[in-house]
Amino acid sequence: MAAVAVSVASLLTLTACGGDAKESGGGEAAHKKVEVFSWWTGPGEADGLKAMREIFAKQNPDFEFFDAAVAGGSGDQARALLSSKLQANQPPDTFQGHAGAELQGYIEGGKLESLNFLYDELKLKDAFPQQLIDQISVQGQIYSVPVNIHRSNVLWYNPSVLKEAGVDGAPATIDEFVADLEKVKKTGKIPLSIGSQWTVVHLLESVLLGSLGTDAYNQLWAPNADWSSAEVTKALENFKAILSYAGTPQEDWQPAAKQVADGEAAFNIMGDWAYGYFHNPPEGGLGKESHKDFDWAASPGTDGTFMWLSDSFTLPKGAPNRDGAIAWLKVAASKEGQDAFNPLKGSIPARTDADKSLYQDYLSWSLEEWSKDKLAGSIQHGVVANDAWRSAINDAVGLFQQSQDVAKLQEALVSAAKNNNQ
Amino acid sequence: MTTRVRRWLPGLLLVSPSIVLIAVFVYGLLGWNFKVAMTDKHNEIAEIPGNFVGLENFVSIWSEERWGLSVRHSIIFTAVFVGGALVLGWFLAFLMEKGIRGEGGFRAIYLFPMAISFIATGVVWRWLMNSATGERAVGLNRLFGYLGMDFLQWQWFRDPDWGMAAMAVPAVWQMSGYIMALFLAGFRGVPEELREAARVDGCNEWQVYRRVILPMLRPVTLSALIILGHISLKVFDLVVAVSGKQIITDVPATFMWTAVFDAHDPAKGATIAAYIVLSVVIFIVPYLIWNARKGNR
Incomplete structure (x- = not known):
């Protein structure tokens, strides 16, 4: 008992000393x-x-x-x-x-x-x-x-689910992607897993890039960019088509990625932080083996372009x-x-x-x-659109998830660009 | 002179800290909020104080689709939450009042949910109300599946039209025990003599409730309505815990949050905050007037 008291007392003096030492040094170190x-x-x-x-x-x-x-x-x-x-x-x-x-x-x-x-x-x-x-x-x-x-335009997929659906390898174009989603759908698996609303905006940026091509995508962020063009309409229609294969929205990106790792879903489009989640040992990740349990490719139509943040x-x-x-x-x-x-x-x-x-x-x-690669900037992760613009795009996508109305989505994106273009 | 001062000064000194604190931190900041709402300060960082634009922000927000949606969601949530908690609370109190055995235990059980924060409730119910159906169902949908009642499986808060009604379910679960306690106190406040008198006058049990007890419960009902109403109009934590900042469950408070912290638009955030305060005021002021009148009588 006495020993405990002594050690506690010495501990107290020790900490007191430590405090003093720091304080005396603090005066001159403060400006450094x-x-x-x-x-x-x-x-x-x-x-x-x-x-x-x-x-x-x-x-x-x-x-x-x-x-x-x-x-x-x-x-x-x-x-x-x-x-x-x-x-x-x-x-x-x-x-x-x-x-x-x-x-x-x-x-x-x-x-x-x-x-x-x-x-x-x-x-x-x-x-x-x-x-x-x-x-x-x-x-x-x-x-x-x-x-x-970090890279935003990465398509993560489960090779065995793809094999089961008769899909060989990652789709290279948006059209191939839609066809593959349809094939997966027939097997009863989730073709594309998604998370909460921001992951859908993340999906949109990859679809816009894949559909418009790098130069046209980068042009969208220039002053007086034309968001009302027929090309953008086509891209948004692709977005709608792809979204129609999405599973039940998960709580966030991790559960959505996990559906791919678990073989419940075939595809997921997410930034490359998903790699750590797939690959890291079970404390922080799922402990999966790359190229076997999960695999990746550039998101459809974006090979040769690095969408960065x-x-x-x-x-x-x-x-x-x-x-x-x-x-x-x-x-x-x-x-x-x-x-x-x-x-x-x-x-x-x-x-x-x-x-x-x-x-x-x-x-x-x-x-x-x-x-x-050629470079393009991410929307959701703050590269190409300022906060107000990004927030307006998020609102437009959130409303679209309910209305499924492409014309309205495009209208909202046009006015978001008009109000916020830097 | 001194005796007069002695009469009021100590009392004033005693309450003055709270007067000052409330003046600054409630009414002062409320006033500041309205001031910001009436400027064009749509950028948080730039050092522009913002020009006075009158009620422009208050008008222009109605042309935003998201605002209309969040108001609609708020109305649905309020209707289901307030209605549900009142009816369920009243019903539980009615059963208790009939002299159930082990009443104290039941009372505690029904009151317990109130001890939980909306955040914890939201986290649990987020799982219970998982919107997956069929083979992938979890939570309540899975329970329905086990019981063979697949037709009851639905999207819960992800239903585009009535999702907010589902969002009100955890709130009803949490608050109806409290409403029960209020009503139970109300029931107990009705003197036994009155009921007996009514029965002697030839009332059946239904008429005793309809004509005697319910009218006497009116003040309790009103209090319950005010309490639930202002919780409902300001709801934020529950919604965020269940679904985060998604448009599908957007309410004015979450809209305010994204306007201020994502879009960095103080004027818009302040405008929404002002509307939330006004909607609560509309609820509470009639109650205060009614209370004041009653006090004067």
């Missing part, structure tokens, strides 16, 4: 602290952040990394907190954001510094694909450093520790930083000079495609 704001708290992504953080600590012994991560997938909570901080002009030193139009509100509000100087200094324009640079530039200025790349870091105006933020951005942009982060996160680096041996299985395929 680098507050990095992100929503990377889940398995994989938090590990990746930690790996980058270690590199940062090694290269910058003067700065102290301060992890201001806010939990919550896709960053809803984090971004709500971030807006209030930015409104109060109390920005973190650097924050995570999806590269592309999602940052547009911040840029227009004058909250971000242009990073062209950093791109010139580090010769990043040579390290990243030229199309990526084009697609994240706003009037010649670049406001963020992409750390990773990316997490990136920014430099807010008035960052308390600007030098520290730039030091962090340099790590985030470096080959070393990206190769440390991405294998753990389950994504590929934005740089084309990455160490290929680090990326296995799906990721090696993805990296290969990244270096040679």
Whole structure:
């Protein structure tokens, strides 16, 4: 009993000492602290952040990394907190954001510094694909450093379900896809699994891309783009046809992906984060074997095009520790930083000079495609449409799920583009 | 002078913290919300305070299909939820009042759901109301399948027309026990002498309820209506727990959420919030007036 009391007492003094030490060091370290704001708290992504953080600590012994991560997938909570901080002009030193139009509100509000100087200094324009640079530039200025790349247009399928239905391999075009869905339907399996509303918007972006082709798709996001064209009508009719083969909507993307893994459903179109879910051991995934239990291909009609989304870091105006933020951005942009982060996160680096041996299985395929494909930006994941536009597209798709009225959907998309086109 | 001050000052000091807090955090923020709703601040980050546009936002929102849908959903939900909870609560209280054995136990059982948050209720009922049918059915649809009542299987909250009626089922489940407690207190408040007098005057049991007890339950019914009504018009947590932010179960509160946090449009969010407050006010103000009149009498 006495021993316990003694050890508790010593523990208390120990913690007290620890507190003192930190406080005394706090005064001088305060201006060297680098507050990095992100929503990377889940398995994989938090590990990746930690790996980058270690590199940062090694290269910058003067700065102290301060992890201001806010939990919550896709960053809803984090971004709500971030807006209030930015409104109060109390920005973190650097924050995570999806590269592309999602940052547009911040840029227009004058909250971000242009990073062209950093791109010139580090010769990043040579390290990243030229199309990526084009697609994240706003009037010649670049406001963020992409750390990773995810792919949106991936068709996941169950080879044995396809075999049973007499479908050999993934469909290459939308028409083939519809024919294959019909074949699967005859076997009584679910042809296409879907999740909640946002996964249907995710499906729409792949169908638009596959149906219109890359150039016409990219044109949709240019000023005065024509959303009322007959081609868009055709694409939306394809969307309706494909959606008619969808199973009961699941709660989110995981249960929908699981239907494919379990052999209940044949196809699912989802971003490449699904790979980790299929492949990882049972604590975080389903422990399935690639090319056997599940397989993938470019979503129909999009082979040769990489529909990308990316997490990136920014430099807010008035960052308390600007030098520290730039030091962090340099790590985030470096080959070393990206190769440390991405294998753990389950994504590929934005740089084309990455160490290929680090990326296995799906990721090696993805990296290969990244270096040679044409690029197109994702809608649902914040690349091509700003928040208001994306939200309007989500509303239109949600209403369409009930009305099944293509003309009305197109009308809503036309007015969404008119009201929000940047 | 001092004696007069002594009479009112301590009392005022005692309530002043709550007066200040309510003035700032309820009415102050309510006023601010209405102010934002009457501006064109459709962008959250840019430092524009927004120009005054009067009631433009309040009018233009009616041309949005999603708004019409969410109002319709809210009305269906309110009708089923308030009606269902009142009828079921009344019926349970009626059975209790007949002097069932182990009444205390039943009362506790029926009240327990109220101890659960709408979030927990929603998570459980999301599974129970899974919309898959046939071989893949789970939850209630599966139960119907086992019982050979396949015709009862339906889409639940995913039904495009009456989905919101299904959404009201968990709410009824949760709140009807509370309504039962209210009605039971009401029943008990009717003096036995009155019932006896009615019986002596030749009323049968039905007429005792119809002519004597029900009229005396009117204040309780009204209270129950107000309580359920304002919960129903503001419902958010249950809907989000069951289906998230999907148009198929959209209500004004979830619309407000996506307007503010997804579309980053403060003016639209404030407009919807203002409509929610107004709809609750319409419910509550007549009650307050009625209460005040009763107090004066």
